[in-house]
Amino acid sequence: MATTPLTTDEISRTILERMTSNHGGSLVEAIDDGAFVVDDQAVAYWVGQAVELARQGLDVADVDEEPEAEPVGYACAECGTQDATMTTALTPYDTGSRAEPSAWTPSNSHLYSMPADDRARILAHHGDDFGKVDFDNPEGQAIATVWATPTDDGWTLHIHQHAAPLALAADLDRLRELTDTAQAAIEEAERSTEADTMDAVFEARDGAVDALRAILAALTPPVS
Known part of the structure; x- marks a missing residue:
């Protein structure tokens, strides 16, 4: 039937x-x-x-x-x-081989699907949270918060460490340039020990110090 x-x-x-x-x-x-x-x-x-x-x-x-x-x-x-x-x-997030990203604010497309009042309230009270992402371990604890802000000639990537130890593996053109300069300065300082004059020794030493200072300046976070 x-x-x-x-x-x-x-x-x-x-x-x-x-x-x-x-x-x-x-x-x-x-x-x-x-x-x-x-x-x-x-x-x-x-x-x-x-x-x-x-x-x-x-x-x-x-x-x-x-x-x-x-x-x-x-x-x-x-x-x-x-x-x-x-x-x-199991995903890489479940096994712990990758930290899981968790955005602080809704995505842009999600924001524009919200009622106008809700979107305006989030923009008014959470403007500084936009673009910030927590990377969480399998237990849901944040190991770092990351966000990027523009500069005059590029971007600055901000990394805020939480409780867990954090090592930085960066592949950056500027950092590679600085490390190459530092390596050349170190080699020059080593060769200066065989120089005929103390002026050559001092010049090589100053070059190595300047290269080290440039690296430190690049790795030092800007004052917020």
Whole structure:
């Protein structure tokens, strides 16, 4: 016997009942300073549920149908739902081989999808937070906060260290130039020990000191 198709009101009531019973997770991922952050995966899940309900009782080919299930890799922090993919396919963030980035403010596209009042409030009260990213370890603790600001001829990358020891591996044109100069100055100082005059020794020493000072100046953070 064919099933009578559900009406729009019946579909809405069914979806609402499932959402309020925590079946499938909440649409809201978090509340960021009063602004709701929507969980895109949950939205896709509930849209799929509504489509399935609408298809009931209709003579529609099942070519595109799949067994009713939550999206692959879906996890709901609020209700604790988690599928096998989330527990077996560990990411570099899970294993600790990469620190996970966590932005202080919503993305630009997210901001422009917010109501104007919410966007204006975030801009007014959190302007200095824009562009700042925490890098977190697997326990959720920030190891460093990083952000970039423009200069007259480029950018300055700011790195604020937190509790964990932090080493800096930088691949920068300016830093390579300075280290090459410093290496040449050191070699010149070593050769000066065989020089015929003390003036050559002093000149080589001063060159090495100047090169070291240039490196220190490049690595010293600007006064904020």
